[in-house]
Amino acid sequence: MEQKRPNRAKLFSLRYLVYDFVKASAALPGMIWLRPRWRFESKAARKFIRGGALLIANHSGFFDPVNVMFAVWYRRHHFVCSREFFDSKARWWFERFMCIPIDRQNFNFGSLREITDELRNGALVSIFPEGHINDGSGDLSAFKSGPVLIALQGKVPIVPVYVRPKERFWNRVTFVIGEPIDLIARYGRRPPMSEIDAIAEELHRKEEALKQIAYQKRR
Amino acid sequence: MSRTEIIEKLKEILLAADDRNRDKVLACTEDSRLVADLGFSSVSMLYMVIAIEEEMNIRFDNVGASDFETLGNVVTYIEAKLK
Numbered sequence: 001m002e003q004k005r006p007n008r009a010k011l012f013s014l015r016y017l018v019y020d021f022v023k024a025s026a027a028l029p030g031m032i033w034l035r036p037r038w039r040f041e042s043k044a045a046r047k048f049i050r051g052g053a054l055l056i057a058n059h060s061g062f063f064d065p066v067n068v069m070f071a072v073w074y075r076r077h078h079f080v081c082s083r084e085f086f087d088s089k090a091r092w093w094f095e096r097f098m099c100i101p102i103d104r105q106n107f108n109f110g111s112l113r114e115i116t117d118e119l120r121n122g123a124l125v126s127i128f129p130e131g132h133i134n135d136g137s138g139d140l141s142a143f144k145s146g147p148v149l150i151a152l153q154g155k156v157p158i159v160p161v162y163v164r165p166k167e168r169f170w171n172r173v174t175f176v177i178g179e180p181i182d183l184i185a186r187y188g189r190r191p192p193m194s195e196i197d198a199i200a201e202e203l204h205r206k207e208e209a210l211k212q213i214a215y216q217k218r219r
Numbered sequence: 220m221s222r223t224e225i226i227e228k229l230k231e232i233l234l235a236a237d238d239r240n241r242d243k244v245l246a247c248t249e250d251s252r253l254v255a256d257l258g259f260s261s262v263s264m265l266y267m268v269i270a271i272e273e274e275m276n277i278r279f280d281n282v283g284a285s286d287f288e289t290l291g292n293v294v295t296y297i298e299a300k301l302k
Contacts, residue, residue: 103283107261109268110281145262153269190270193237193263 016076018096023069023076035172036070039213045179049075052119052156053180056147057163058140058207059128067163068126071175078118080127104131112150119154129203140207145193145200148183152190157182160203162210176210220301222249225294232270237263249291257290267293277301 012020040046049055049072057068065079076098083101085094094101100118102111119125127150129143151158160178183191183199191199220228226249233244243257253259259267264284271293272278277300287293 106283106285107265108281108283109265109279112265145260146265149262149265149269190266192235193266194239196262196266 015098019076019098022097026066027073030066030070034067034070034166037172037174038071039174039176041176041178041210041213045177049124049159049180051122052154053124053159054119054147054151054154054156055124055126055159055161056129056143056203056207057126057161058211059130059133060138060163060165061133063165064128064133064163065126067165067173067175068161070173071161071163071177072124072159075124077126078115078123080115080125100125107146112153115150116154119150119156125150125154129200140204140211143200143204143207145196148196148199148203152183152187152196155184157184158203160206160210162207162214164211164214174214176214178206178210181206220298222294222298225297225301226290228275229271229290229293229297232274233257233267236266236270247290249289249294251290253287253290253293261285271297275301 055068055072055077057064057071065077068079069077078098078100080102081094081099083103085091085099086101100111100114102108102115115125127147129147130141131144132141134141147158157180159180162176162178164174164176166173181203187195230244230247233247234241240258243251247257251257253264261284264287268279275297277297279296279300282296287296
């Protein structure tokens with residue numbers, strides 16, 4: 001039976017004012033520029049993501065957060081981002097866009113709590129498990145195991161998404177949405193660290209499979 | 220709870236969390252360094268903290284993974300929290 005997940009996000013709130021305004025204003029120009037195309041791993045992946053979920057995606061460029069927002073356009077995203085961005089002049093924007101800063105050198109427990117609190121309150125948190133922009137060769141870097149622990153602590157499913165960016169300006173962007181992976185349903189409780197590392201590798205393989213779908217020619 | 224009892228409890232938690240370093244965990248002392256001697260990563264450090272919070276019913280403040288260099292540092296932190 002599908003687990004009922006809380007979604008306490010309001011349709012309108014002052015907290016989301018800037019986010020919603022920018023998103024609504026950028027929707028049409030973005031659609032024209034990206035001309036996005038969606039593909040789905042399976043029938044189950046076509047379902048709308050409701051309640052708390054951790055979205056993971058490949059990271060090949062600075063534009064990826066925007067791509068990911070278009071991929072799952074019907075939800076507000078809380079991006080997990082490096083604290084260095086919060087130390088810059090753009091801090092105001094990152095705060096309005098509900099980004100959650102983490103210290104990559106010294107991951108603190110406060111950040112973990114902030115992320116899991118958002119997840120448990122029904123938010124969609126998006127994260128790039130490679131931890132940095134990959135080398136641009138098209139190959140995915142190894143995945144960190146932190147997102148697995150975050151999903152387990154937040155008790156939410158992981159939704160893998162692959163973004164095939166535009167290679168030339170006339171190309172379209174392809175989003176491949178994977179089937180949600182419910183670790184709580186699979187394990188019941190937090191599995192040992194060895195298993196968490198294995199799940200991170202499994203997610204990497206899943207992302208590779210989604211990449212194959214993204215590069216398949218349309219029949 | 221004495222420091223020795225806390226260390227024993229920590230060993231239990233660490234073994235349940237990851238039994239790949241079983242021998243190292245069983246032989247660890249307060250001077251054992253979490254990263255260099257026990258092979259901890261930032262994620263396994265978080266895992267340990269979550270497990271400690273659940274098992275010992277304490278709450279860690281906003282401390283970072285690199286704030287604990289040795290097992291003794293963790294024991295001191297827990298001891299202070301249990302007081």
